[in-house]
Amino acid sequence: MASPSDQAKANSAAGQRGTVLLTGANGFTGKYVRAELEAAGYTVVGAVVGGSRGPHEVTLDITSPDNCRRVMERVRPDYLIHLAAISFVQHADADAFYRVNVIGTMNLLQAMADAKLSPRRLIIASSANVYGNATAGVIAESQPPQPVNHYAVSKLAMEFMVKTWNDRLPIVITRPFNYTGVGQEPHFLVPKIMSHFVQRAPLIELGNLDVERDFSDVRMVAQAYRGLLEQDCAGQTVNICSGRPFSLRAILDTMQQIAGYQIDVRVNPAFVRQSEVKTLVGSPDRLRALVPGLQPVPLEETLRWMYEAGTAA
Template structure:
């Protein structure tokens, strides 16, 4: 196992993605340490606020990680406090990189999770890493700013950046679209309010995403920015049909104009060519399979 005897640090370990990344890194032989802002009694966990530079320095010195997966972020686009996006996603990330740089322990790699939101939703077709960025909200702007800031450290630290497209799975909060849909079907709800259901999006299963992350840590594409996506799109209408088929339940779909984004691109798809060139053949389960897993669990 390539991580045998080594230490991994996951920031935001108690978030949706963190649990899955921790399991995958453990399976690869790493001893996994977690960083989070809330108290927890789990083993090898440190409660540290990324805005507390001094505590962060102490945590890095204590753990002495060989790899870091930086997931900690304000991730929900509809989060009400714009300042929080910049404080956590930009300043918090800078504090982390500064603490790592100050540490005497050499690192193999740092994965910084950005977001495909940096591309915006005004360009259709298949989006590659060379597609011009066009962030349309504070979340996306903060993630792009984080990318630029991280590049300032690229000559000093072994950094690479991932841009995941939509991904989902058991445990994702139901203020995200597919978990919201799943929740309504599990509860046999009579009705759901949605935005435009005739839009096509690229969805990845969180279990496949974490395998891609760990494979990237093994390959160490330092200095690179890499899309993590399926390269296949499904419409929200198809997702509804899959849920109906799996559960045998149908509900009324009401389109709420407040949920419809103006000038929204009908089809957004990621290009995973670069990812597969780095880690080899990689696939995500079909969306119907992921939705079935979500409907049966959690």
């Protein structure tokens, strides 16, 4: 009988690097992560809400412990990347943040234990929103969390819950900062701005123009997830970020150059949130140490990619 290391080498040689159960597979991030993993030779089983649409998809309701156990028994994954969450900060149902983000994640981990699985790596997506209104400049993973909304509180609660499993499962927690790309839902900020420029709208209403965010390209984020899957980094918490801040004013200026016209920008007080995080910029040092060669995509390149895709549609 082949040893585990010999079997791993055989699988790699055959282009079979193991099975990844990917929750949130049909979401914005999930589609890019799935493509990245499949291109690298992994078998990806996408966990989706509602009816599955192919041999490499399963229906999964993470709020149902029984459903989670059935899926784990059926798929028996070598890896888990857990992206499924209520992720829109202004989501109206506060209870849903905790029901999905905390209890749903616990159900997944318990189901893996109940199925007696020994996964090689689990990546659980948290959020840089847990840092809140941090004012320490570039934020490293050691920055004390200061969540200021239900989304961020639910993600931090999830992190603490997940860490109780570190002695049993090889878990990595990621804290993605803002990122964008083709296919992101239009209620997010950059796609909203992009849609106005694609339609050559004369006017756009926004909130605080001076907030600064660390924007990454979703394609880089997908590469980061694959890289962390392949590294011996269990037990770590890792920022997914570029390390560069951009204000909304800077994004608008860049878009006006790309689209070739000036848009009338008006601040709508209704869009200014009282709990607004003013500046959120991450330190990518740990990520770059764990995933050597990972390079951020310049924001202008990302914006041009999105604009060209929008005008071609």
